[in-house]
Amino acid sequence: xxxxxxxxxxxxxxxxxxxxxxxxxxxxxxxxxxxxxxxxxxxxxxxxxxxxxxxxxxxxxxxxxxxxxxxxxxxxxxxxxxxxxxxxxxxxxxxxxxxxxxxxxxxxxxxxxxxxxxxxxxxxxxxxxxxxxxxxxxxxxxxxxxxxxxxxxxxxxxxxxxxxxxxxxxxxxxxxxxxxxxxxxxxxxxxxxxxxxxxxxxxxxxxxxxxxxxxxxxxxxxxxxxxxxxxxxxxxxxxxxxxxxxxxxxxx
Amino acid sequence: xxxxxxxxxxxxxxxxxxxxxxxxxxxxxxxxxxxxxxxxxxxxxxxxxxxxxxxxxxxxxxxxxxxxxxxxxxxxxxxxxxxxxxxxxxxxxxxxxxxxxxxxxxxxxxxxxxxxxxxxxxxxxxxxxxxxxxxxxxxxxxxxxxxxxxxxxxxx
Numbered sequence: 001x002x003x004x005x006x007x008x009x010x011x012x013x014x015x016x017x018x019x020x021x022x023x024x025x026x027x028x029x030x031x032x033x034x035x036x037x038x039x040x041x042x043x044x045x046x047x048x049x050x051x052x053x054x055x056x057x058x059x060x061x062x063x064x065x066x067x068x069x070x071x072x073x074x075x076x077x078x079x080x081x082x083x084x085x086x087x088x089x090x091x092x093x094x095x096x097x098x099x100x101x102x103x104x105x106x107x108x109x110x111x112x113x114x115x116x117x118x119x120x121x122x123x124x125x126x127x128x129x130x131x132x133x134x135x136x137x138x139x140x141x142x143x144x145x146x147x148x149x150x151x152x153x154x155x156x157x158x159x160x161x162x163x164x165x166x167x168x169x170x171x172x173x174x175x176x177x178x179x180x181x182x183x184x185x186x187x188x189x190x191x192x193x194x195x196x197x198x199x200x201x202x203x204x205x206x207x208x209x210x211x212x213x214x215x216x217x218x219x220x221x222x223x224x225x226x227x228x229x230x231x232x233x234x235x236x237x238x239x240x241x242x243x244x245x246x247x248x249x250x251x252x
Numbered sequence: 253x254x255x256x257x258x259x260x261x262x263x264x265x266x267x268x269x270x271x272x273x274x275x276x277x278x279x280x281x282x283x284x285x286x287x288x289x290x291x292x293x294x295x296x297x298x299x300x301x302x303x304x305x306x307x308x309x310x311x312x313x314x315x316x317x318x319x320x321x322x323x324x325x326x327x328x329x330x331x332x333x334x335x336x337x338x339x340x341x342x343x344x345x346x347x348x349x350x351x352x353x354x355x356x357x358x359x360x361x362x363x364x365x366x367x368x369x370x371x372x373x374x375x376x377x378x379x380x381x382x383x384x385x386x387x388x389x390x391x392x393x394x395x396x397x398x399x400x401x402x403x404x405x406x407x408x
Contacts, residue, residue, distance in 0.1 A: 005264065006260075006263075006264070006267075010267075041300075053376055054376065055376075056368055056372075056375045056376065056379050057372065057374055057375065058367050058368045059367070060339055060367070064310060064338075064343070067309055067310075067342075067343045068308070068309050068310055068343065069306075084374050085374075086374070105367060105370075106372060106374065108370075108371070108372050108373065110373050110374075112371075112373055114373075116373075118373045118374035119374055119376075120374055120375075140289065140293075140294040140295040140296070141295070141299075142295075143293055143294065143295035143299070144293075145292075145300055145303075146292055149303075151299060151300070151303050152299075152303075153295060153296050153299035153302065154302065155299075155302065156286065156295075156296060156299065185303055187308075188303040188304060189303065189304050189305065189306035189307075189308065190308050190310075192304050193304075193308065195308055195310075195312050196312070198308075198309070198310050198343075201310050201312055201313070201336050201338060201339075202310065202336055202338055202339045203336075203339070204332075204334065204335040204336070204339045204368055205334065205379070206334055
């Protein structure tokens with residue numbers, strides 16, 4: 001009699017513990033169906049090529065990005081921006097400026113023929129495969145998607161700013177309207193519909209190109225083979241997937 | 253045997269307390285962990301769909317040239333063939349969806365060209381740049397160059 005009760009408690013306890021994985025399994029079955037059939041995540045892996053020698057600093061990408069993604073226009077919030085480098089011959093440190101992130105272009109500020117090397121570098125989230133920013137999120141509100149974009153779950157973000165500090169490239173900001181984090185999501189709403197990103201669409205010179213690393217027909221494979229490619233801050237081993245062609249050593 | 257079960261009361265109470273704890277934990281977990289968490293990783297699977305719902309504001313050049321065939325024919329063979337329509341005309345997805353409901357923006361041919369062609373030391377040297385002071389000053393650019401198919405040797 002008494003041992004029966006003990007057995008009951010033990011069995012009931014075991015059953016209770018088992019309900020957790022069972023529930024998780026059921027949930028997985030349910031939500032797995034929610035994926036849009038037209039777009040198959042497993043068939044894509046997104047990245048970008050930035051060809052520094054082609055960038056003319058027109059600012060089209062910065063403006064297009066703000067329009068497409070409703071980024072606040074105040075010049076402190078950017079999902080993408082453009083920097084101007086000015087490196088005097090033999091200089092140890094470059095002069096870098098980015099007036100309004102390049103939103104209104106770059107008014108000429110250096111004297112013509114001063115002998116310095118000068119160029120533009122577009123910047124955006126590097127869509128890292130081992131991103132430091134997603135690792136610090138305490139609630140799982142930012143993550144690397146299976147198709148290679150680093151996304152934010154706005155409905156779940158606490159606005160704690162850990163990820164803003166963790167990103168070594170300064171690609172994140174707190175949206176003053178929602179008090180949640182925002183960043184380049186590689187126009188996830190566009191690329192999953194077969195469009196390119198807003199910045200690539202409006203880039204006049206092809207200095208930035210969205211690439212699908214899982215598509216064997218994507219010209220990216222030839223491009224990566226034929227050019228000397230660099231990512232930003234390779235020493236951090238972030239697995240950055242924005243590949244820069246013609247990147248100068250002065251760029252950090 | 254009996255000696256061990258003699259004071260079993262407190263064991264049962266502890267087991268019951270433990271069971272209540274487990275149930276409480278499971279209830280809390282069910283309430284607090286959002287649906288779909290952990291399907292693909294340590295995040296809500298629904299967040300992927302949330303990131304997809306936005307409607308695009310740039311239609312893309314392939315949409316424009318479906319209707320504007322005259323501009324397409326001029327543009328395709330010209331020096332601006334690599335420049336998307338919306339690089340000059342701005343985001344026009346609304347117009348592309350329903351042209352009668354939303355007018356398209358027509359850029360000012362006197363100023364739009366400077367976004368790209370104004371001289372700047374940081375621009376790649378091979379990119380065609382002009383200084384308006386030394387380039388047929390005053391004349392609207394489209395008086396000599398067509399915006400859709402500009403020519404280096406424009407017909408006057």
